[in-house]
Amino acid sequence: MELTQVTVNDLLAQLGPGDGWMYLPSELDPQELTDLLGGRYGAPRTLVLDGFTDPTVDESRGAALLVPFEDRAVTMRAWAYGDQWVGTGTARDAEGIERPVLVVARREVPEPLAVAPDEDVDWMQRLIRITGWTQPAQRPDVDWAEAESRLGTALPSDYKRMVETFGVGAFDGFLGLNQEPWTGLREDGLLIWAGTEHEDLYCWRADGDDPDRWPVVVRSFDGEDLLFDCQAAAFVCRILVDPHHPYTMARYFDTHWFMNYRESG
Structure with a gap:
């Protein structure tokens, strides 16, 4: 054969x-x-x-x-x-x-839980639940101090947990998670933390001293920007499961996963 x-x-x-x-x-x-x-x-x-x-x-x-x-x-x-x-x-x-x-x-995939308007959500735990992630942390020892020193800024804590947990790969094999933000749009105040095959860039508008309050900005292939007032992990959760989100992936997949590009035990 x-x-x-x-x-x-x-x-x-x-x-x-x-x-x-x-x-x-x-x-x-x-x-x-x-x-x-x-x-x-x-x-x-x-x-x-x-x-x-x-x-x-x-x-x-x-x-x-x-x-x-x-x-x-x-x-x-x-x-x-x-x-x-x-x-x-x-x-x-x-x-x-x-x-x-x-x-x-x-494979039984847990349904994502509804979110009350005033609920304090751990979006990383929600993301693990939505993707059915079962692997151990892929990059638990990232030297964030060195990376942040090189970039000249602190980084959002939920993004760092995403990289440590999932490592190199893509959500639904489509949304690629950058292992370190790109600075190619820094002149526009944007740091790029993910991207897609359709050339959409998922960024933060790096305004203010608290990275955990930076909004997500999507820059499309034609240079248009759309702002979302949420953290990166919350943004990923929403595009995975909300069919009405402008960048939804729910219309293509009923269940969701993270495609890991590196070997693990």
Whole structure:
């Protein structure tokens, strides 16, 4: 079997939208399949390695992928993608032969909670809930003092938590999170913290001494600016789930995730 993204599409189509699994030909390279899926869904989480299951694996971390194989899984890598878990690795078949496998399972995604007008919201926790994020912090040791010294300004605390938590990647594989704000629009009083494939730039208007009070400004590809009086994490939450937001992503995706571009355990 020659592995390509087209082959992967066909295999996933055979499994269907619900729970499904299959053993693959023994000559297939499991790492090649992992790499192809990683190119599509981002960095995976390791559920099983050398026959040992990560003790933290539960329903929120892809445990459903292991059910068909009972205790026969040898390796398993998993991705959270929308309302589905996708996994691949190797497992022993009925004859005890280790073979590559591909498995999908339904993923329960928590509904985002409504926000009362006077509610004090931790938007980063809300963002973790909306995306179903289960990985450990990706960049917990960022030297923000050095970065802020280089930029000549302090940075919003929720943005720093986003980078520390999610690391390098994109929300819904579309909204790319900058690991350090760009200063290309500094003459306009803007620092760029994210961007999209459509060339929209998500910025702060760096007014005042308190970065946590900086508003978000979206500069579109045609140079128009639109201001939102909220923090970056709140802005991301709203565009993910509010279908009426001018920059909504809710019309394209029913559930949301963060595509991590770096390998993690």
